[in-house]
Amino acid sequence: MSVNLEKIREIFADYSPEKGNFMPLMHEVQKACGNWLPEEALKEVSKLAKMPLNKVYGFVSFYTMFSTEPRGKHIIRFCKDGPCAVKGSLVVAELLMKELDVEIGDTTEDGKFTLEETACIGTCTAAPAIMIDDEVYGNVTPESLNSILKKYR
Amino acid sequence: MKYNTKILSTENVLLKNIGIIDPLKIEEYVAKGGYKSLAKALKMDRKEIIDTVSDSGLRGRGGANFPTGRKWLFTYNAKADQKYLICNADEGEPGTIKDRILMEGDPQQLIEGMIIAAYAIGASKGFIYVRGEYRESIKTLRTAIAQAVEKGYLGNKILGSDFSFDLSVAEGGGAYVCGEETALIDSIEGKRGEPRLKPPYPPVEGLFQKPTIVNNVETLVNIPHILEKGAEWFRNIGASCSPGTKLFMLSGDINEPGIVETPLNISFTEVIEKFGKGVKDGEIKFAQIGGSSGNIFTPDMLGKVWTYERCCEFKVSYGTGSIFVCNDSRNVVDHILTVAEFFEHESCGKCTPCREGTHRVREILEKFAYGEGTVSDLELLKDLCLVMKKSPICGLGQACINPVLDAIEHYKSEILAN
Numbered sequence: 001m002s003v004n005l006e007k008i009r010e011i012f013a014d015y016s017p018e019k020g021n022f023m024p025l026m027h028e029v030q031k032a033c034g035n036w037l038p039e040e041a042l043k044e045v046s047k048l049a050k051m052p053l054n055k056v057y058g059f060v061s062f063y064t065m066f067s068t069e070p071r072g073k074h075i076i077r078f079c080k081d082g083p084c085a086v087k088g089s090l091v092v093a094e095l096l097m098k099e100l101d102v103e104i105g106d107t108t109e110d111g112k113f114t115l116e117e118t119a120c121i122g123t124c125t126a127a128p129a130i131m132i133d134d135e136v137y138g139n140v141t142p143e144s145l146n147s148i149l150k151k152y153r
Numbered sequence: 154m155k156y157n158t159k160i161l162s163t164e165n166v167l168l169k170n171i172g173i174i175d176p177l178k179i180e181e182y183v184a185k186g187g188y189k190s191l192a193k194a195l196k197m198d199r200k201e202i203i204d205t206v207s208d209s210g211l212r213g214r215g216g217a218n219f220p221t222g223r224k225w226l227f228t229y230n231a232k233a234d235q236k237y238l239i240c241n242a243d244e245g246e247p248g249t250i251k252d253r254i255l256m257e258g259d260p261q262q263l264i265e266g267m268i269i270a271a272y273a274i275g276a277s278k279g280f281i282y283v284r285g286e287y288r289e290s291i292k293t294l295r296t297a298i299a300q301a302v303e304k305g306y307l308g309n310k311i312l313g314s315d316f317s318f319d320l321s322v323a324e325g326g327g328a329y330v331c332g333e334e335t336a337l338i339d340s341i342e343g344k345r346g347e348p349r350l351k352p353p354y355p356p357v358e359g360l361f362q363k364p365t366i367v368n369n370v371e372t373l374v375n376i377p378h379i380l381e382k383g384a385e386w387f388r389n390i391g392a393s394c395s396p397g398t399k400l401f402m403l404s405g406d407i408n409e410p411g412i413v414e415t416p417l418n419i420s421f422t423e424v425i426e427k428f429g430k431g432v433k434d435g436e437i438k439f440a441q442i443g444g445s446s447g448n449i450f451t452p453d454m455l456g457k458v459w460t461y462e463r464c465c466e467f468k469v470s471y472g473t474g475s476i477f478v479c480n481d482s483r484n485v486v487d488h489i490l491t492v493a494e495f496f497e498h499e500s501c502g503k504c505t506p507c508r509e510g511t512h513r514v515r516e517i518l519e520k521f522a523y524g525e526g527t528v529s530d531l532e533l534l535k536d537l538c539l540v541m542k543k544s545p546i547c548g549l550g551q552a553c554i555n556p557v558l559d560a561i562e563h564y565k566s567e568i569l570a571n
Contacts, residue, residue: 018361020280022343024324027285051343062345062501063326065285077286081247082441082477083404085491119329119499120247121286124475125402125410126157134288138157 003040007032012048022049026059026066035071035114042068064118072107074152076100077118077131084120087127092140093117096130099149112153158254159411161428166398167374168414171258176293179300182261188306190377194269195314202273203229206376208384210396215241215332215369216443216472217548218461224366227356228274231364238271238279239360239367243337245284245329246444247495248475251400252370254412256283256290259374260297264320266373268306269380271318274366279318282337284325294322329499333547334367335359336501347503348547371400391416395461399474403429405440406480421455421476435480439563443472445492446552449485449559485564486571489557490518496553507550510541514557521571531568535561 011028015021026037026045033041037060046053060066076096080089093104096115100108107114123129126138130148137148160168174181182188194202207222228236240263244252255263263281271279283291298320301307309317323341325331331340335349338360359365375397379387388396395417401424402412408430415424421440425432440450448469457463464470479488493515502508517534520526538554538561545551560568 017343019321020323020341020343020360021321023285023326023340024322026326027324049343055344058345059343062347063285063328065325065327080491081445081495082488082491083248086405086479086483118286119245119327119495120249122244122250122253123157124248124250124404124477125159125412127404127410129157131286136157136289 003033003038003044005040005044008041008044009048012045015049022059023063030066035073035075036067036069038070039068070107072114073112074133075114075116077116077121079118079121079123079127079129079131081120081124083124084128089128091142092128092130092145095142095145099145158250159409160254160414161403161409161411162413162415165414166378167255167262167371167400168258168412170262171254174259176258176260177296177300179261179297179304182259183304186381187261187377188265190380191265191268191306192312194272194380195312195316199229199273199275202269202380205384206273206379209379209387210384210394211372211375211379211387212395212461213369214371214375214399214474216246216470218464218470221368221372224356224368225270225274227354228276228364228366231357233364235278235361235363236274236276237360237363237365238267238274238276239334239337239341239365240267240279240281240370240373241332241334241337241367242281242283242287242290242370243325243329243332244287244370244473245332246447246473246475248402248404248441248477249444249473250402251412251474253287253290255370255374256281256287257293260293261301262374262377263294263370264297264301264307266376267320268311268318269376270366270368270373272316274364276366277317277319279320280323280341280360281320282323282325282331282341284331285327286325291322291324298322328501329495330501330547330549333549336547337367338365345501347501348549350546391418392458392460399471401474401476403476403478405478406433406435406437406483407431407478408433417460418458420458421450422452424476425455425478429476429478432478432480435482438479438481438483439485440479441477441488441492441556442475443470444475445495446549446555447472447475449556449563451563484571485560485567486518486521489560490515490522492553492556493518496549500549500553504544504546504550506541506544507547507553510537510545510550511553513537514541514554518557521568524571526568526571528569531561531565 331346340346
């Protein structure tokens with residue numbers, strides 16, 4: 001897909017280092033680019049923020065929520081840390097891999113979903129938990145998983 | 154329910170509004186007595202506020218237990234044209250959900266605490282650094298901040314005083330290490346979140362090289378209550394050396410998972426039995442307290458009351474207050490391998506002992522998980538852990554081997570039997 005440079009300029013109009021808003025704006029840029037950060041987008045950010053491209057790349061490659069590879073329309077994240085692991089998060093992950101026919105980190109053929117692991121999402125008292133885009137789902141069971149996925153198909 | 158979490162205690166201070174008021178309506182917080190402490194604080198001398206917090210005995214609730222008043226005093230005394238206050242809401246320790254509940258359930262309580270803290274230390278700009286995965290918290294706080302500005306609690310000349318304070322939400326991007334305060338500061342500055350070499354410490358030289366206080370969410374929400382009811386009231390709650398209430402979170406093999414607010418005069422076994430209705434499907438085998446880098450407590454240890462002093466004596470920590478319960482069907486190697494995988498991923502890679510060490514710890518533990526580990530592997534693992542305890546530059550590397558060392562100490566025969 002082509003990158004909407006105008007949109008990126010609009011987002012970065014509010015940038016200033018003192019505002020400490022590089023990260024929130026990068027989240028917005030990623031959203032505007034379809035859940036990932038193409039090279040052209042990083043080059044534009046580099047110009048707008050007056051930051052060398054290698055620094056921009058160093059930044060996005062450090063944080064797991066950013067991707068420099070294309071991702072699906074919806075990002076499904078499952079937690080596999082202790083509290084979720086003992087409540088069957090791996091069963092949930094396997095079901096997701098089977099249902100979507102992808103490996104962890106991959107995107108479905110139709111470009112709808114990307115499946116990722118995530119660190120704890122603070123839903124440990126309702127484990128296992130998954131997150132789809134901005135929405136968190138707790139106490140996930142094989143049955144509830146299907147009805148959750150239906151909302152996004 | 155909305156927060157996916159049950160509040161299991163009934164006599165609450167910090168959690169008292171949660172589930173009762175609408176977090177997106179500032180009027181409801183004010184109707185419950187909110188912002189009275191701010192009005193009181195703005196009429197007080199700055200130093201008097203810091204003395205009140207010092208006298209209360211409040212210690213940081215993010216895990217390090219540093220006396221809050223003393224920390225504030227460093228920044229209060231520092232000479233600078235600009236000072237900052239940062240709320241550390243990069244809650245990433247597995248099993249820990251307290252900050253999320255506090256932010257999403259009663260955001261104005263946190264904002265009020267921050268305004269008072271900022272006034273006391275002389276900061277005119279503040280950030281709440283919320284982890285990127287907490288989308289709901291970020292949205293809630295942004296709405297809450299806008300409402301507080303509209304009502305005159307934030308912004309220029311707050312409540313007619315000479316004090317101005319600007320507060321904004323800074324997001325994380327999915328890096329556990331940013332919970333370390335200097336990594337967090339670098340992250341706000343738009344850099345990779347790699348911990349800085351210390352000293353200088355942030356209260357003297359932090360964000361943009363200016364004096365900066367970084368406090369945990371749970372620490373800051375205590376402030377309005379201490380100002381309202383006084384240092385003595387706080388001191389009289391719970392154990393004398395660890396006053397105030399603490400939030401504990403029950404997860405894992407527990408009948409009633411949820412969040413508990415209690416003074417620190419109760420054993421973890423009591424928390425599990427009284428609030429969590431006991432261990433699910435069997436007897437308790439161990440509990441990990443305070444997140445991934447937290448200590449592993451045996452049933453015997455869980456039966457004790459762990460005040461701050463006692464923790465120091467036995468060199469353990471209750472950290473963030475998460476209680477992750479494992480019953481007797483769980484294998485300790487499986488658990489510490491999960492923890493080791495977590496740290497291998499979350500190590501920032503800046504210093505060698507952590508970058509290499511977390512990788513090797515996971516490798517050796519994997520041998521045990523596959524039944525190939527030997528006595529000499531265990532010796533090597535222990536040596537490696539002891540080196541890692543001393544050499545990395547930040548708390549992540551130094552603490553991540555705590556559960557491994559605990560497991561070797563308490564469950565050695567089980568590891569070798571694997």
